[in-house]
Amino acid sequence: MRTIRSVGELRAALGPARRAGSSIGLVPTMGALHEGHLSLIRRAREQCEQVVVSLFVNPAQFDQAADLERYPRQELSDAAMAAEAGADLLFAPGIEEIYPPGFATSVEVLGVSAPLEGQARGPEHFRGVTTVVAKLLNMTMPDVMYLGQKDAQQVVVIRRLVADLNLPVEVRALPTVREPDGLAMSSRNALLTPEQRERALALSRALRAAATRAEAGERSAEALLAAGSEVLEAVEGVEVEYLALVDPETFEPVERLDGRALLAVAARVGGVRLIDNETLAPAGGQRTRGKAIETCSA
Numbered sequence: 001m002r003t004i005r006s007v008g009e010l011r012a013a014l015g016p017a018r019r020a021g022s023s024i025g026l027v028p029t030m031g032a033l034h035e036g037h038l039s040l041i042r043r044a045r046e047q048c049e050q051v052v053v054s055l056f057v058n059p060a061q062f063d064q065a066a067d068l069e070r071y072p073r074q075e076l077s078d079a080a081m082a083a084e085a086g087a088d089l090l091f092a093p094g095i096e097e098i099y100p101p102g103f104a105t106s107v108e109v110l111g112v113s114a115p116l117e118g119q120a121r122g123p124e125h126f127r128g129v130t131t132v133v134a135k136l137l138n139m140t141m142p143d144v145m146y147l148g149q150k151d152a153q154q155v156v157v158i159r160r161l162v163a164d165l166n167l168p169v170e171v172r173a174l175p176t177v178r179e180p181d182g183l184a185m186s187s188r189n190a191l192l193t194p195e196q197r198e199r200a201l202a203l204s205r206a207l208r209a210a211a212t213r214a215e216a217g218e219r220s221a222e223a224l225l226a227a228g229s230e231v232l233e234a235v236e237g238v239e240v241e242y243l244a245l246v247d248p249e250t251f252e253p254v255e256r257l258d259g260r261a262l263l264a265v266a267a268r269v270g271g272v273r274l275i276d277n278e279t280l281a282p283a284g285g286q287r288t289r290g291k292a293i294e295t296c297s298a
């Protein structure tokens with residue numbers, strides 16, 4: 001695996017593969033890699049001939065300077081982990097490569113970016129995400145981009161971006177990878193003390209509590225949210241930003257679980273912002289059948 005710093009080098013490195021008609025997969029990350037990221041890289045390795053992992057802590061998507069400052073950075077171990085998972089190229093540009101002096105353009109998806117994360121973090125968050133993703137897609141020109149369902153709203157916002165701008169890439173979202181006790185893996189988990197980490201389990205447990213009620217036949221959003229809130233409120237030191245049951249495409253709130261809906265939570269534990277989500281389906285509904293094996297064709 002090669003580590004590359006500039007867009008020019010990236011394009012030169014991918015040129016032969018592109019001309020040969022080889023497929024290219026992109027896994028965008030902000031580093032501090034964990035099994036969640038590695039699941040995306042491994043899937044890209046299975047499906048694509050060239051695998052590019054990008055590592056860029058994007059200041060434009062942070063709404064709080066302190067969060068950006070303490071975001072974990074560990075490029076050397078990230079490079080080793082990305083290589084081990086099968087990446088061919090690690091694109092780790094400096095800030096000036098992405099935002100050179102005079103940079104003045106942004107890409108904004110309206111609508112689905114407004115609620116939940118958009119409301120909690122402000123419009124600059126998703127504007128930062130969509131601007132950097134549009135740039136990474138133009139720099140890499142992948143056939144497939146791999147994202148994690150852990151950031152469910154980000155997946156929908158990016159799918160909208162890709163559709164609206166006719167970007168020639170397929171977006172594939174993979175399931176959230178969890179620790180054995182249920183905590184969703186996140187780069188920010190490294191910032192938690194052991195005691196805070198224990199409290200952070202309230203997020204996944206709240207989602208599970210609501211999912212269990214749904215599996216038992218409960219369809220009222222109010223009752224499902226109450227089941228989740230009860231778990232969150234029982235743990236001290238968990239400051240909930242939102243717990244919401246929303247349509248998985250529009251992110252509008254739903255009143256009843258008549259079809260699949262997304263239960264999403266955001267909370268701060270010891271000042272560390274964590275998010276998680278789970279898809280709920282009405283009890284007795286049809287299970288979705290497994291999809292055919294996908295490849296990454298150029």
Ligand code: AMP
Pocket residue numbers: 028029030031035036037039040146147148149150151174175176177178184185186187
């Ligand atoms: P990040 O480095 O946090 O920007 O994440 C990079 C990509 O990894 C995004 O598409 C995330 O959704 C995905 N990701 C982060 N955590 C997980 C996880 N626990 N399971 C699966 N994918 C994840």
